Amino acid sequence: MTGALAGYSILFVFAVILIGISALINKNNRLNQVDELLTAGRGIPFGFIAASVFVAWVWAGSLMGAGEAGIWYGVSGGFNYAWGAALPFLLFIPIALRIRTLMPKSTTFIEFIRERFGTRLANTFLVFGICLVLYVCVMQAVGIAYAFEYTFGLNFKITAFLASMLFASFIAIAGLRGSIYNSVFQFFVILLVVFITVPFIVKELGLAHIFESLKIISTDTAHPEHNPDALIFFNTAGLRYGLSAVVIAMGQVLLSQSYYSTAASAKSTKSLFWAYLIGTVVAWMPIPIIFGNVIGGGFYSLGLTSEEVAVNSGAAPYIFQLVLGDFGAVAFVILILMTGLTTGGNGLAGLQAMFTLDLYKRYIRKNATESQQTRFGRMIILLAGVVIGAAATLLDGVSLLMIDIFSGILFAAPAASLILGLWLKRLNSKVAFASIAIGLISGLSAFVMIQDEDLNWFVGNMLSLFLPFVVILVSLPFTKHRFDYNVLRTYEPDHHLSGGGERV
């Protein structure tokens, strides 16, 4: 059941379904128009947006990372992971609404940065945005490859490359609409897998047994996995973990063009607001808490130790397989495949928008027709798939945790200038640029210079996120120029907007 043939069969079946949906979309929509390809015609209803946002934010980290937090921090682990990763999304909602109000005809957040701060800062954000998407997509390919390698014994490099090409293919064929419609399909698969497997695991292990196991961990000082906070909901270590999750997720949300593209595709401002709120707080937040509870509790109730099972990558698939047998192993792999493909595809839809509008049309071919732009958008995503696949194959055995820590430091620094630039008219491009540079340099310096390995990553992340806010707020009284936000409202893109770009 769990041989290589089964693994390749699962990949093949889902590839046929997802590429089939994309081909159907391509046939029935005018995807040679820029707005259709990049913002799905700006008419996507509430439920589709909510499902898409939900699955885009559920990735291997939400399942395996939350499970790991459940093991390290006990009953509070999943909760701390959840609020830490949900908070940046709550912050994103007013940002998306503000951009929609200020620049109703924009597609990428780079367009806003260019109009607000000028070309130099826009190009800086473009580099950050492209790097972020590539990083997120590589992580998805690596996560999928690890799951298939662990369960079916598939070759890591081949699986990572195939996964990258799969999500690149359905975005190249059908753009953002392909991402959203495939997300809806994947949403139902995730729903079924989670709500069939999790109750079975809890039933098999027994709630009372899980509780007793955690009680032993928290009271038995001789236990190798002793954790006095295992049954304390609000504990300092867990809260610190939640705070670091905020910083790491902040850049991943605010610099990810895919969330702006999905926001631009919403039918109305009202549906955008409710879809993002329900997709994240109501539907997404419980998922990492459930996985923190089940994997963390399951780990101890099965009598496992961190020496026996690799907590960061192996605990979740191990528990699924041990408790539910081959069915559990396959279910878990499908879950990781779905979450990885949706997040990767969603990221590439954003990358497609940035490459097409902010690179090709602006710098490579200024007089390109819509048809030429969409053709470029499709080709570049296939190329991106190859690059992502190649990069993922190089990461076999590399610590993903280390990469994740670096991602927090690298991508959190621009958050302050983006957020404050939306509301503070006295913020100018020089201060914004300086705040990014200072945040980045201080964050990386702290990480390199602080010797304590339990502290350096935390301080580095905090400095990278919060120091730019301080720099901007302190400099404001000394700036003279005041930006006129009304200029943004008259912004007209070069391509035709579906529905004339009217917003409700």
Added chain:
Amino acid sequence: MMSFGAFSFFYLFVFAWGGVGMLFIAVVVIREMLQIGKHTAHADHLKAEETALPETEEPVTPVGKSPVV
């Protein structure tokens, strides 16, 4: 330290919370899919009528492609 009662409640509450959230989205998505399907069928019907009309009659207002799969 958390009691067994609070622990059980927490487990069940989170599961119910996730269940309600995901089922709500699922129901809304299915409803929207049906509406889109109905809209597409209507658009296809109008298109078929348009092509079936004799050349002398007034042309039917063209209907754009609907945003569906």
